[in-house]
Each structure stands twice: as C-alpha cells, then as structure tokens.
Amino acid sequence: MATLELQSLTKNFGATSVLKSLDLTLASGEMLVIVGASGCGKSTLLRLVAGLESPSSGRIILEGEDITNRDPSKRDIAMVFQNYALYPHMTVAQNMGYALKLRGETKEEIAHKVAETAKLLGLGELLTRRPGQLSGGQRQRVAMGRAIVREPKLFLFDEPLSNLDAKLRVTMRAEIRRLQQRLGITSLYVTHDQVEAMTMADRLIVMEAGRASQIATPMEIFEKPANLFVAQFIGSPAMNILQPAEAAFANIPANAVIGIRPEHVALDDNGLELLIDLVEPLGAETLIYGTLPSGQRLTLRRPGGPPGVSTLRVSFPQDALHIFDTTSGMRL
C-alpha cells in the first residue's frame, strides 16, 4: 500500500471552479473519507485521482511518483463505483479476474487469486453467475472483490453504499471498514452520508463548494468544527445556531453566533423558557423541538421518553458552546 499526496489540486470546468487548490496527504493504510453535499466537488476529486478527469493545475503523487498526467489504466488504482459498474457479459469470476488477465497473469494465478478473494468476501458460490443474477448486496461485494483482487496501490470508493437499503448499508459499512483495516488498503472514500463518514474514517475531509472546510479525525471535527458549515453538516440533528440575543449568554464577543449541539442543552429550573411544538420519541432518546422567548428555534436531544409537558426550562453550559464569527463563519 502506498501514500498519496495532492498538491494544490485544482479543477475548473469552463468558468466554473469545481475544486479549489486542495492539499492533502494520505498515510499508508489510511482511510480518508470525503464528505459533503452534492456538487461540492467530492466526486471530482476522486475522478482526478483516478485519472478520469485531468486537473487544471496541481500535482498528484502516489508512492513518491508524480502520476498527474499518467493514463488512468497505468495508475494501479482500483475504484468501486456507485452503480458497481460490473461487466454484465462476464461472470463474477471473469469480472474479478479481468484486470489480472489484462496484466498477463496465468490462468492458474488468476483462478487462485479470485478464489481466495471470493472466500474472503463470501462469494464462493457466486463465481459462475452473471451480475444480472445477483442482488444489490452481492453486486456490491463483487465490486469490492474486483478491486481487492488486484492489490492496487490505492482504493477509491465513490458512494459505494448509496444504492443499498438501510440495513444492508450498515452491515456493508462495517464489512468494508474491517477489510480495509485488515488489508491495510490506503483508501479515499466519498460519501454524502455523515454516519458513514463518522464511522469509517481515520480522517475526514468536509468539503464545501470545492474547498476543504476541515480535515481532521471524525471526533475532532465533531468536537471542534472549524466553521459554521462543518458545525451544521456533521451531527444529527444539526447543531443549534443561536444569535446571542438571549440574556443567558455571557462573555460572548460582538459579531458572533453561538452553536450548541442538541444533546448539550441542559435542563435548568432557572433557565430560559422553551415552548415545545414537536416531540419525536426515538425509543432510547427523544428529540424535542421548540421556540425560545426571543423567537429562535431550538432542538433538544434527551435520553428516555417524551417529557409530557408543553414547556421546559433550558440553559446552555458554557463549556458546550461553540462560538463562530458572524461574517466569516470561522470558529473563534
């Protein structure tokens, strides 16, 4: 497995700037997850690394070699596509062995490697089937197998789980992560699902409009979001953003807004009155939506069942507050 380095990578489509000068280094065996809303440039980043698009400027360095202008077929990078992109006219075994065959490996070698990978992924029974005869989860596995069997320098995942149903997604998520760690595969993983991002990543890039808003470990990003965008993007339900109009806030600089996660809002008999307008019991916890005296909306996340009252008194513990600059949105 290899290290990957991106140096001021930029991509413009005509006058539109899709990726704005991104710098990034991946350690060997690291799983880096790129998360962001659609259109933020995360797929473009992946395609640039794969060589399916060429960058407007900047360099891509894989294992110490500059591959910026190398043909995608010679980069030794494997990619798992959102729609799996399995070759419909080939069997599972042929799909997995395709790259090996092109590389000129012998039939015995190919059969051996394919069988081994198939065993790893539990695909043994399916080797003679065609993609059309497989379920979504099985296709996903084959796509993984096709990438793994090559033992490439780098893995790219382009929203590989978004076509699966919710339950399968959770299992596959864990399985991909387990495989990735076990095989020590350096990986770039694109997703728009923040749970996937949080659970799978060694490090996370939150992208916004072609820029990396923050690159850090998932917990760092959760605990210390670099700006308002990251604060609201990571965490569910999203962080509450309040104007410091409420008397409850002391020592807040001018031109600042306050963020507080729904689970950090405290119940306090001397606090502000929250007029509840919606309660969502989720079983182990309950989401409470309401309005503060200043008219601002607030979301609470409390363990246990519904409170059974129409108003609550709440306060905001000083150490749970995130303070952001109003104009730049940056953390203060």
Place this chain on the structure above:
Amino acid sequence: MERRTIFPGKLLPMLLIAPQLALTFVFFLWPAARAVGEAVTATNAFGTSTIFVGIDNFTALFADSQYWSSVWRTLVFCASVSLIAMVLGMLFANFTDRNLRGKNWYRTFLIWPYAVAPALSAVVWVFMADPQIGVIGRYLGPNWNYGLNGAQAMGLVIAACAWKQVSYNFIFYLAALQAIPRSLVEAATLDGARGLTRFRTIVWPLLWPTTMFLLVVNLVYAAFDTFGAIYALTGGGPAGATETLVVKVYEDGYIGNDIGGSAAQSVALMVLVVALVSLQFRFLNRRVQS
C-alpha cells in the same frame, strides 16, 4: 412498463385498425396472393391465355444456372453491403460518441444519406463515377468503365448501396454506445484496459445484440431495397454482372415477359424475407429479455 388502453365496444377499435389493415391487404396480402397465383400458371406472350402448370415454374427456375449465379451474386452483394455499411456505421458512431466539437453537426450530416431517394443517390454516384464526366471517375484512367467491367460495376453498386445504409447503422450503433454506462468503460480503464483491448472486451460484447439486429436489417435491405439504386446505376448490367435477385425478377417479368417465372422468383424471395424477418424477431425478443 405496460401501457394499455382498453376501448369499449367493438366498432371503434375495428375502425381504428381498419386503415392499417386495408393498407396491408391492398399492398401486401393481395399482391402476394396474386404472385403465388401467377407462380403456378403460364401466360402466353400476348396475355391471351393462361394455363395452370403446377410447380413447373419452380422446377424450371431451380434448374436454371443463371438463377443460381444470380443467387450467388446476391449473396456476395448482400454480404459486402452489410459488412461495409455496418463497419462504417460503427466506426462513425464510435467517433462521435466522444465529446467532439461540433458533434451535433457531424451526426446530422451522417444521417442525411438515409433521407435521399435511392434513384437520386444513384444519380449522384453516376455523377461521381462516370468514366467521362464523373468528378472522380474521369481521373481513374482508361481502365475504369463500370459500364463495361462487371467487377467495377459490382463495386460501384455495393459502394452506393452501402453508403445509403451507413446512416441507419450509425444511428443504431450510436444509441447502443450511449446506452453503455460510462462507468463501465471507466471501470475497464482503471482495470488497465485501453483502446482496442477495451473495445474488444467490453464495448463490442455489449454491442452484440445491436449487431445481430442490424445484420438482419442490413441483409434484408441489401437483398430487397436496393432495386432502385442498382437499376438506376447499372440496370443490372453489364451483361448481368449486377443482376441481383430483385433486379432479375423485374428483368424476367417486365422485360422478358415471363410473368409466371418472375412470379415464381418473387415467391422464392418472399420465403427468404419471411425467414429473415422471423430471425430478426427472435433477436429482437432476446434483446428485450436481456
């Protein structure tokens, strides 16, 4: 997705399908029945008496070496036209499937030949190939004269007929290429396949159903729809060198006045069409299933 409209009663549905049925009857079933009728009769040269001769017309036909040489000629002609038209159609489709500047113009121009009437396209080819006045033909030297040289004449009609069919194949191949998900080709690229290897192992197998379909369509076109072009270009000559089966039907029936023999040829052709079309339907069905 199934879309179905159920009309109440019987009168309206019958009225709605009546025009198509009438057309089919007047232009297909009736002439076909007449052809079968005439194929088993012999009419004298003045058309004054007609006698029933059973299968005599057919036995005479199949014993005729000229008929078999026409069959062979037709096979060569059909195979050449289909091959050339399909290869060029696929080639052009592959070119324009990429993101070329002006690809919409390119596509439009490629589709045009299909809209030209066969006889008119033949006139265009005459203007190009004529040994005296042709814009290309006059430079081809004294040995170029498709009016005398049978092989040259055959080459010319093949070129003219293939040219017209390239558009059709182009459209189908382009549609088939565009139906291949881009990620498939990209996946193959990342797996290490480039250029011709990628085409041979990924694209070509996925174009196979289209190719089978087009093969039948092209064979049918070359065998039956090329009368106008051949007749206007060479009239079947020189010395029968471009006389395919459809031209021979016309020659024998209208020029040779052998209505019965010509009708027997038509019936033989009809059987061939039915065979080819049923073949086509089998491929079409398979395509829908896959």
